[in-house]
Amino acid sequence: xxxxxxxxxxxxxxxxxxxxxxxxxxxxxxxxxxxxxxxxxxxxxxxxxxxxxxxxxxxxxxxxxxxxxxxxxxxxxxxxxxxxxxxxxxxxxxxxxxxxxxxxxxxxxxxxxxxxxxxxxxxxxxxxxxxxxxxxxxxxxxxxxxxxxxxxxxxxxxxxxxxxxxxxxx
Amino acid sequence: xxxxxxxxxxxxxxxxxxxxxxxxxxxxxxxxxxxxxxxxxxxxxxxxxxxxxxxxxxxxxxxxxxxxxxxxxxxxxxxxxxxxxxxxxxxxxxxxxxxxxxxxxxxxxxxxxxxxxxxxxxxxxxxxxxxxxxxxxxxxxxxxxxxxxxxxxxxxxxxxxxxxxxxxxxxxxxxxxxxxxxxxxxxxxxxxxxxxxxxxxxxxxxxxxxxxxxxxxxxxxxxxxxxxxxxxxxxxxxxxxxxxxxxxxxxxxxxxxxxxxxxxxxxxxxxxxxxxxxxxxxxxxxxxxxxxxxxxxxxxxxxxxxxxxxxxxxxxxxxxxxxxxxxxxxxxxxxxxxxxxxxxxxxxxxxxxxxxxxxxxxxxxxxxxxxxxxxxxxxxxxxxxxxxxxxxxxxxxxxxxxxxxxxxxxxxxxxxxxxxxxxxxxxxxxxxxxxxxxxxxxxxxxxxxxxxxxxxxxxxxxxxxxxxxxxxxxxxxxxxxxxxxxxxxxxxxxxxxxxxxxxxxxxxxxxxxxxxxxxxxxxxxxxxxxxxxxxxxxxxxxxxxxxxxxxxxxxxxxxxxxxxxxxxxxxxxxxxxxxxxxxxxxxxxxxxxxxxxxxxxxxxxxxxxxxxxxxxxxxxxxxxxxxxxxxxxxxxxxxxxxxxxxxxxxxxxxxxxxxxxxxxxxxxxxxxxxxxxxxxxxxxxxxxxxx
Numbered sequence: 090x091x092x093x094x095x096x097x098x099x100x101x102x103x104x105x106x107x108x109x110x111x112x113x114x115x116x117x118x119x120x121x122x123x124x125x126x127x128x129x130x131x132x133x134x135x136x137x138x139x140x141x142x143x144x145x146x147x148x149x150x151x152x153x154x155x156x157x158x159x160x161x162x163x164x165x166x167x168x169x170x171x172x173x174x175x176x177x178x179x180x181x182x183x184x185x186x187x188x189x190x191x192x193x194x195x196x197x198x199x200x201x202x203x204x205x206x207x208x209x210x211x212x213x214x215x216x217x218x219x220x221x222x223x224x225x226x227x228x229x230x231x232x233x234x235x236x237x238x239x240x241x242x243x244x245x246x247x248x249x250x251x252x253x254x255x256x257x258x259x
Numbered sequence: 260x261x262x263x264x265x266x267x268x269x270x271x272x273x274x275x276x277x278x279x280x281x282x283x284x285x286x287x288x289x290x291x292x293x294x295x296x297x298x299x300x301x302x303x304x305x306x307x308x309x310x311x312x313x314x315x316x317x318x319x320x321x322x323x324x325x326x327x328x329x330x331x332x333x334x335x336x337x338x339x340x341x342x343x344x345x346x347x348x349x350x351x352x353x354x355x356x357x358x359x360x361x362x363x364x365x366x367x368x369x370x371x372x373x374x375x376x377x378x379x380x381x382x383x384x385x386x387x388x389x390x391x392x393x394x395x396x397x398x399x400x401x402x403x404x405x406x407x408x409x410x411x412x413x414x415x416x417x418x419x420x421x422x423x424x425x426x427x428x429x430x431x432x433x434x435x436x437x438x439x440x441x442x443x444x445x446x447x448x449x450x451x452x453x454x455x456x457x458x459x460x461x462x463x464x465x466x467x468x469x470x471x472x473x474x475x476x477x478x479x480x481x482x483x484x485x486x487x488x489x490x491x492x493x494x495x496x497x498x499x500x501x502x503x504x505x506x507x508x509x510x511x512x513x514x515x516x517x518x519x520x521x522x523x524x525x526x527x528x529x530x531x532x533x534x535x536x537x538x539x540x541x542x543x544x545x546x547x548x549x550x551x552x553x554x555x556x557x558x559x560x561x562x563x564x565x566x567x568x569x570x571x572x573x574x575x576x577x578x579x580x581x582x583x584x585x586x587x588x589x590x591x592x593x594x595x596x597x598x599x600x601x602x603x604x605x606x607x608x609x610x611x612x613x614x615x616x617x618x619x620x621x622x623x624x625x626x627x628x629x630x631x632x633x634x635x636x637x638x639x640x641x642x643x644x645x646x647x648x649x650x651x652x653x654x655x656x657x658x659x660x661x662x663x664x665x666x667x668x669x670x671x672x673x674x675x676x677x678x679x680x681x682x683x684x685x686x687x688x689x690x691x692x693x694x695x696x697x698x699x700x701x702x703x704x705x706x707x708x709x710x711x712x713x714x715x716x717x718x719x720x721x722x723x724x725x726x727x728x729x730x731x732x733x734x735x736x737x738x739x740x741x742x743x744x745x746x747x748x749x750x751x752x753x754x755x756x757x758x759x760x761x762x763x764x765x766x767x768x769x770x771x772x773x774x775x776x777x778x779x780x781x782x783x784x785x786x787x788x789x790x791x792x793x794x795x796x797x798x799x800x801x802x803x804x805x806x807x808x809x810x811x812x813x814x815x816x817x818x819x820x821x822x823x824x825x826x827x828x829x830x831x832x833x834x835x836x837x838x839x840x841x842x843x844x845x846x847x848x849x850x851x852x853x854x855x856x857x858x859x860x861x862x863x864x865x866x867x868x869x870x871x872x873x874x875x876x877x878x879x880x881x882x883x884x885x886x887x888x889x890x891x892x893x894x895x896x897x898x899x900x901x902x903x904x905x906x907x908x909x910x911x912x913x914x915x916x917x918x919x920x921x922x923x924x925x926x927x928x929x930x931x932x933x934x935x936x937x938x939x940x941x942x943x944x945x946x947x948x949x950x
Contacts, residue, residue: 230916
């Protein structure tokens, strides 16, 4: 579809998609780098812990994917890729924009904080390698809110773009 | 399938044979030795035997020293997968005996120390040379002997940088300049230095010479010029000559280091570095074992004639221990009894082979206490179920199953890794099932636009799919939460079981049954929001809720003194801040299970995104199909790894936090029998022999 086709509502949708993956990706990058800083220090002394560390580093990376999923879902559900394009009103567009923004913020903050939680877990593993299982739990607690945020986003996107709902919103 | 019953063993033997006794116990590898003092009364005049561990300690130090040196000079090219999970070395008794006989540790150590000293010396000297060269570098352009620049009895010579601007502004007619002789050393180009970000200040090197009597005035003047002095090194020759000399020295010492590197190879004695390291590790395991044996010896006590050692043993091993000890030490007395309730008994759990992988999780969280029950059998179905739902994709499941099967075959000797591989294997099977039910085969790769009309994946997908979570999200969400409710109820039931085992019948009713009644009531009432329930069912819900709540309010505060306090405690615990559970806690726990849906969706949506990208490339003529395949392979491998990690971590979390939170308390001391096998090295059994 050519750009002239994009009405304001539709444009707002993609703005929201951009915010969702942009903020989430930035958060994951940030969170991972926090964990990596801690990890590099530990590996200098104890290179054998690499395997356990890798898991701890990878944990804050999921938020980026959650944002990506939200963005892709917006694109497919509004018909930008594959499938028939549906009419999107200004109201729906605005709603979508803020859903994307909310998702982005949740992912951004949780990724950063998860990075910090991972770093804390890493220093625990450094001192007591046998408690790796427990250390993995710390970041998982933080991630809960990223998962819940994603779920809410997915539900919103699906329901906002179903024809019935669209009619209802005008 | 539970916590293995342990027996407490006490062996009393003649004092002379104490070393041999501990050695026998060590070889059997079935008994954990504990501090025998703790079981004696304080006034028993037994003493701790004196044991010298210094030789084992020094040998271990020597081995570590050689290993360190080898790591510095012969770093092993590590296999990436191996570095993920460090595996113990596997050896056999023949090999161990051969190494003990042939390997001359002292000689190797002496050689290694020499090499290490040479190496460190050379490193130190190179560092010194480098600092000196660093100091000399700014003086490279002074083409006279340094000696000439020394201050003499009456004349002071200073060399240093002055900003070019200031130098130009010098008014030579001023009186003081009549006393100073100066010359630019590097007239052509100066040292450029940035100041305040915008201005570059060009500094030139200048030599000043003046009579000592004017020193104070001149120095004041120079500081106004922003003069920065360079301290001259105490050398006589030209800087260039000295530099060349240093360069040569450095080269020499570098050669020395290279020589050391070469010489380290002698340590290998025609082995590859890996083999040599393996030998050392086996030796290390041997000496660690010797040391552990000596430490165990010190845990026993001795009197004038007798030596006594005490410990725990698995009930099934008692016969073996008893027979061996009685045969080898006919005059010994061995008593075997049940541990008393107040003892801190170590815990060993044993589960049938099929269920064993999940034992890893129990060990991770912390072992159950000896008097409680082992949760391992009760977290099999739910863990694999959660994993399967989170990872739900048929093709990923097949990949994981194959990977698990391959790894478990490869790692049969290593218990921990083997369990993990088998966990992946079962998890893969579960993913295949849930992937088929939710219709995810590499995401939506089955669609005609990727693989063409009527492809086999499409037919299979259509055949098995019963719910598409993307289309019927709310239904899928309710299923996920429903599983959560079931799992929470299962947890409460296990809590009742635990309380029943402790004969706490009031607890069974109040902390278990009352909650189940109350929560069932709430669930029925919540059902009203979604569908129109018949009046009678709804009323039953209210009735159940009220009965349960009354029971809880009356019993939850039973630890608190005073009727009013007890009542208030009951009321608060119904809400869920204190007490065994709470309505808010239950809602929170149940909602947490929505991650099952979210992670399941993540796996398939990311896969779909990669399919979409690959599909766009497919249209390109000639290379399109190749790009299509490349993007698919890379994308799916990536998604496979990240989703597997997510699925594992989150199913584990659901088990540890939501499920274990209901009934389980871990943290017991694991049972560690005295024996050779360790994380470092294990002995493959050939035949029964004595080390």
